[in-house]
Amino acid sequence: MLISTKGRYALRFMLDLAERRGEGYISLKTVATRQNISLKYLEAIANSLQNKGLVVSTRGKTGGYMLSDEPDKLNVGSILLASQGGLNTVDCNNGTGCNCTEGCLTKSLWADLNQLINGFFNGLSLQHLLDSERSEMKELNLLQHKVLKKET
Amino acid sequence: MLISTKGRYALRFMLDLAERRGEGYISLKTVATRQNISLKYLEAIANSLQNKGLVVSTRGKTGGYMLSDEPDKLNVGSILLASQGGLNTVDCNNGTGCNCTEGCLTKSLWADLNQLINGFFNGLSLQHLLDSERSEMKELNLLQHKVLKKET
DNA sequence: TTAAATTCCTATTGACATAATAGGAATTAT
DNA sequence: ATAATTCCTATTATGTCAATAGGAATTTAA
Numbered sequence: 001m002l003i004s005t006k007g008r009y010a011l012r013f014m015l016d017l018a019e020r021r022g023e024g025y026i027s028l029k030t031v032a033t034r035q036n037i038s039l040k041y042l043e044a045i046a047n048s049l050q051n052k053g054l055v056v057s058t059r060g061k062t063g064g065y066m067l068s069d070e071p072d073k074l075n076v077g078s079i080l081l082a083s084q085g086g087l088n089t090v091d092c093n094n095g096t097g098c099n100c101t102e103g104c105l106t107k108s109l110w111a112d113l114n115q116l117i118n119g120f121f122n123g124l125s126l127q128h129l130l131d132s133e134r135s136e137m138k139e140l141n142l143l144q145h146k147v148l149k150k151e152t
Numbered sequence: 153m154l155i156s157t158k159g160r161y162a163l164r165f166m167l168d169l170a171e172r173r174g175e176g177y178i179s180l181k182t183v184a185t186r187q188n189i190s191l192k193y194l195e196a197i198a199n200s201l202q203n204k205g206l207v208v209s210t211r212g213k214t215g216g217y218m219l220s221d222e223p224d225k226l227n228v229g230s231i232l233l234a235s236q237g238g239l240n241t242v243d244c245n246n247g248t249g250c251n252c253t254e255g256c257l258t259k260s261l262w263a264d265l266n267q268l269i270n271g272f273f274n275g276l277s278l279q280h281l282l283d284s285e286r287s288e289m290k291e292l293n294l295l296q297h298k299v300l301k302k303e304t
Numbered sequence: 305t306t307a308a309a310t311t312c313c314t315a316t317t318g319a320c321a322t323a324a325t326a327g328g329a330a331t332t333a334t
Numbered sequence: 335a336t337a338a339t340t341c342c343t344a345t346t347a348t349g350t351c352a353a354t355a356g357g358a359a360t361t362t363a364a
Contacts, residue, residue, distance in 0.1 A: 209340065
């Protein structure tokens with residue numbers, strides 16, 4: 001699976017914090033309830049995000065988490081990287097971790113795939129998701145079809 | 153993993169056949185040796201491809217496989233679909249198979265992701281890989297960055 | 305000062321998919 | 335007949351994922 005539950009939960013966690021930005025620290029318990037996610041599982045995920053500097057926290061009573069920066073400064077790619085430990089696209093990266101022989105025609109294909117997916121996620125911020133229009137995505141898909149079918 | 157070994161091997165198998173198109177039926181043994189893939193494993197993969205009509209075969213001595221069509225008529229998406237049983241992008245498809253709550257901001261994100269990846273693979277033929285230039289891919293990536301960063 | 309609520313830390317478990325392996329049956333050219 | 339192949343079914347080893355469990359450390363507030 002390219003996107004695991006860790007990645008999905010992490011993103012929903014971050015969006016939940018983004019929607020309540022300015023209300024101070026939010027406890028995991030409230031997020032877990034609101035998002036229908038196991039509290040214990042969410043703890044581990046929040047910890048990963050904290051280690052990468054995407055959220056900040058305080059402990060003790062009234063403790064909780066908040067975003068480390070503005071929603072338009074936090075991109076989806078870094079959230080997935082922090083929570084999942086990178087995107088599992090394909091084991092063959094330029095021939096390593098793969099029994100590819102010399103002159104394998106698929107190597108650069110996987111490189112292009114990685115570029116496509118990473119570009120998609122890295123260019124997308126939490127603010128984009130909050131706006132939730134993403135007309136630019138639809139535009140992209142149109143361009144893509146044009147280009148691939150050589151109609152340009 | 154988005155692309156499993158089945159998908160990778162299937163693609164290399166198809167490319168191997170494509171490179172020898174016109175030479176009649178090619179045995180799995182020769183492909184397995186050439187591509188450094190377990191024969192028995194490749195048998196299962198070739199079978200899946202055959203079931204989806206992407207290759208044809210004959211049995212017995214001098215038996216083997218060949219492409220069912222011209223390389224520019226066979227696209228990478230259908231090969232991955234046949235060998236892997238679909239692309240494992242994310243379990244949440246419009247909310248099903250997911251504990252998403254009402255108004256989840258990530259739903260349409262996953263739909264866009266699926267469109268992006270499927271579009272990429274479905275628009276790519278074996279012939280594209282044989283040509284191995286794919287300048288159109290690089291063009292696509294440029295467009296993507298432009299669009300996502302709203303520089304257009 | 306005590307109790308409650310929280311983050312933080314380490315370990316464990318069950319379920320599942322992947323990647324192969326194994327053995328042989330059916331088929332076909334020589 | 336024999337050899338080489340595709341075809342069919344079952345099994346296994348491994349690893350990752352998803353979640354659970356129990357508690358330690360920290361902080362606020364009654």
